[in-house]
Amino acid sequence: MLLPMAEASAREQSLLSHLALVACRDGHGNRHLFNELMRTVYMAWFLQQDGYGNEPVNSFKTAEYAVEAALELAHMSDEWVLAEDTIPVFERLLALHDSQLATVPLNKVIEAEQRLRHFLAGTASSPVPDTGQSGMS
Numbered sequence: 001m002l003l004p005m006a007e008a009s010a011r012e013q014s015l016l017s018h019l020a021l022v023a024c025r026d027g028h029g030n031r032h033l034f035n036e037l038m039r040t041v042y043m044a045w046f047l048q049q050d051g052y053g054n055e056p057v058n059s060f061k062t063a064e065y066a067v068e069a070a071l072e073l074a075h076m077s078d079e080w081v082l083a084e085d086t087i088p089v090f091e092r093l094l095a096l097h098d099s100q101l102a103t104v105p106l107n108k109v110i111e112a113e114q115r116l117r118h119f120l121a122g123t124a125s126s127p128v129p130d131t132g133q134s135g136m137s
Contacts, residue, residue, distance in 0.1 A: 001107040010101035013040075017094050024070070025087050029080035034067055037090065039116065044097040045128055046112035052104050053096050060128040062089045 004010070020036040023029050041063045047053060066086035074080045082090070101109070119127045 001110075002105045004103055005101060005106045005109060007102075010098075013101060014094075014098045017097065021082075021087075021090050021094060024080065024082045025084075025090075027079060027081040029070070029074075029082070031074075031080075034070060034080070038064070038067055040097050041090075041093050042116050042119065042127055043109075043112050044093050044100060046115045047100045047104055047108065048096070050104075050108055050112070052100050052108070055092060055096055057128060058131045059089050059093060061126075061131050062086060063093055064126055064128060066090070 016036060017040040020029075020033040020040075023033050024037060041060060044053065044055070045060050048055060063086070066082055066089070070080065070082050115127070
């Protein structure tokens with residue numbers, strides 16, 4: 001539990017996230033793929049809050065806003081696509097999460113997954129604070 005997750009498991013999770021990004025970038029997304037992207041963003045956020053990463057809070061908020069905008073577009077036009085100018089933010093956050101999976105002790109990943117489940121079961125709109133707040137603890 002104090003070692004990183006198995007390399008094969010980390011690669012599998014990484015591949016799922018990166019494929020979701022490619023599909024959502026190219027207009028082939030769907031609700032499941034957007035959920036996969038946000039799951040990865042939130043996992044990266046929770047692990048960063050535990051000291052594994054230093055991406056600006058604004059990157060996480062940009063990802064949230066991009067997915068919200070894409071979901072609105074999908075609702076209006078049935079087109080599931082991310083705005084092109086947000087792709088670099090997702091790429092950085094996915095790279096962060098890849099490095100986290102390769103180095104973070106498994107027990108911390110499990111704790112982050114528990115935090116994610118707790119957030120999803122609650123009523124908060126986001127686990128990431130507004131960019132006007134610090135959030136970089």
